[in-house]
Ligand code: HEM
């Protein structure tokens with residue numbers, strides 16, 4: 001059987017997942033009545049199950065098994081921080097999941113029909129919808145600035161892209177019970193292979209030969225920084241905010257939100273430490289945005305848009321806590337001896353691994369709690385915080401009289417635009433290649449406005465993107481960071497901010513190192529720093545990110561690889577034969593293979609660095625993030641930059657931002673390309689200036705040049721910059737100045753005076769109707785006055801004769 005023949009039944013399954021039977025209005029009402037009755041009847045038992053789970057959690061907490069702090073044998077990471085808003089939503093999520101599951105059982109709904117049969121919003125008071133409070137968005141249509149939480153971007157779907165809303169899906173979820181149980185069973189019965197086994201056998205440690213010669217490690221780091229802008233999954237917590245313990249001394253514990261990763265007894269690494277289990281907690285459940293019943297969904301705690309939320313925060317409280325509240329700036333200053341570090345987390349709430357020797361060293365605060373994960377991430381956060389403060393100062397120096405709020409808003413707007421520009425202009429072309437950039441319309445323009453905003457495009461991050469495809473970057477991670485002529489292995493610097501406090505190295509050294517070292521190739525291999533030592537606090541007790549990625553996909557019910565591949569229309573032969581053989585040998589059937597493992601190991605698309613299936617998911621996502629973002633930086637409209645401001649933003653490169661905000665002497669022109677060459681020459685940072693803030697100055701521009709003398713008259717122009725956020729009346733006086741020139745005879749003077757008068761009134765009319773005077777129009781007006789008068793004076797001399 002060829003793969004193409006084999007794929008046929010899978011495509012059929014895919015189609016049945018999408019199947020929709022159109023019901024008549026009556027049938028629809030009937031269906032909803034039945035559903036509503038079933039749900040009402042099930043509520044008491046569903047609620048008591050939830051209560052029982054809470055009591056069980058409490059007992060784990062009371063016995064000290066679940067703790068709020070971190071144990072040495074944990075590989076606790078900052079991705080486990082769950083915001084109170086998310087925990088609140090989860091309680092609704094548990095209920096929605098519970099009643100959906102119970103309805104499926106009671107009404108004996110088959111797996112393929114779940115989404116269709118349950119897609120109703122049941123109005124019983126117990127099913128409180130956490131997304132029912134939609135803001136009114138008054139003023140949003142004309143606001144120049146995004147909201148902090150991303151709401152009111154789409155004026156019809158006001159919650160689209162907001163923080164604390166669910167991920168969407170390309171395909172319905174494939175859960176074992178159809179509704180909420182992780183995918184653990186083969187399509188043909190029998191268990192799926194253990195995630196840790198796939199990791200240790202297939203995602204083996206990267207080799208030196210698997211470097212990507214030309215792509216810098218900065219490509220990896222920017223990818224992570226971008227990822228932290230647009231997604232932060234919310235994971236389950238235990239009683240009173242404790243961490244769920246999912247491993248006991250004999251292996252996985254069975255608890256509702258646990259899905260521990262079992263370690264095979266013959267594990268090539270962990271067995272020597274007698275470890276049988278890696279802690280893994282399920283992503284917490286959320287109702288869908290429309291609160292219809294259905295499958296378990298997952299929650300994004302960050303704004304889905306590319307808006308710099310990792311710098312500023314995704315909710316008002318976080319964003320306010322990061323502001324200096326003067327001059328539009330963000331807070332700085334963890335160490336007075338080192339200028340412009342991020343602010344300090346004095347309570348060590350981030351659970352960082354701090355040196356006993358230096359009590360001054362603390363972790364940092366930023367808009368995303370994962371900032372302290374490792375020094376390279378902290379460094380890029382620091383650089384963008386500095387760029388914000390640089391811009392705020394530049395705008396303040398224009399003396400526009402802007403308040404702290406306006407300076408903050410405008411600087412945030414500019415930084416968000418720069419992030420988008422770097423993403424679409426520099427980063428994505430390296431990852432996707434030129435052809436896909438064109439196919440999906442992802443390339444920024446070189447001038448003018450982009451007119452592609454479409455309010456029906458939903459920007460929401462897709463689950464397949466977040467739980468699998470965009471994790472391709474994990475394969476790019478090198479085993480170490482270059483630092484002060486040496487290296488730091490990741491396992492020694494996870495959650496350890498010490499090197500940022502080193503005045504002779506710090507951000508400069510780490511950032512320089514990122515540009516001077518290579519990314520790993522995107523393939524099935526991941527560094528053992530990630531697959532054995534993730535957040536390790538004690539030898540042998542680190543985590544395994546490849547196993548986590550696979551387990552996360554199953555936790556989210558991400559459909560198997562072949563199905564997604566078929567949806568993406570990817571042809572059959574996209575793996576090296578040996579890679580495919582090694583991977584499929586681990587599974588009972590090739591149709592069970594997890595999306596992460598098969599996706600990351602595909603051969604790269606031409607000109608890009610990732611295979612066609614991930615490229616498809618990623619290109620679709622960034623297309624939606626561009627066309628579905630009313631505040632996309634190249635858009636025209638009430639929120640738009642002026643064209644001269646946009647031209648400044650378009651000059652941004654990551655290298656320039658690095659230059660401006662570090663003490664590095666020179667960078668490659670393109671920060672994502674490691675080697676310098678004719679097409680990527682070394683750029684001395686001394687030649688890099690800030691963006692031209694004068695394009696943001698309110699009021700009159702400087703006067704233009706005097707025009708050449710035409711019939712003894714010349715003029716010069718200036719323009720009024722009263723774009724938002726300037727006041728509407730910032731300019732008084734004329735937009736033009738007219739004067740006599742050349743040596744006219746005194747007899748000509750009255751005539752010239754009269755001509756100046758009529759020229760002035762023409763320009764006045766232009767100014768009043770257009771708001772500015774156009775140079776070309778003014779010049780031709782002057783020409784025609786002049787030629788008329790030449791004719792008139794010719795007439796006059798004729799009649800005099
Ligand atoms: C040293 C570097 C990195 C480390 C230590 C790291 C670690 C992690 C961890 C612990 C998670 C949570 C996994 C889970 O529980 O499901 C995660 C999620 C993720 N990572 Fe990374 N990562 C790194 C680099 C990257 C890069 C370079 C990219 C992309 C280019 C990336 C993309 C993602 C995505 C998309 C997720 C899912 C986000 C979410 O949970 O919402 N990571 N990473």
Ligand SMILES: [Ca+2]
Nearest residue numbers: 229303305309
């Ligand atoms: Ca965001």
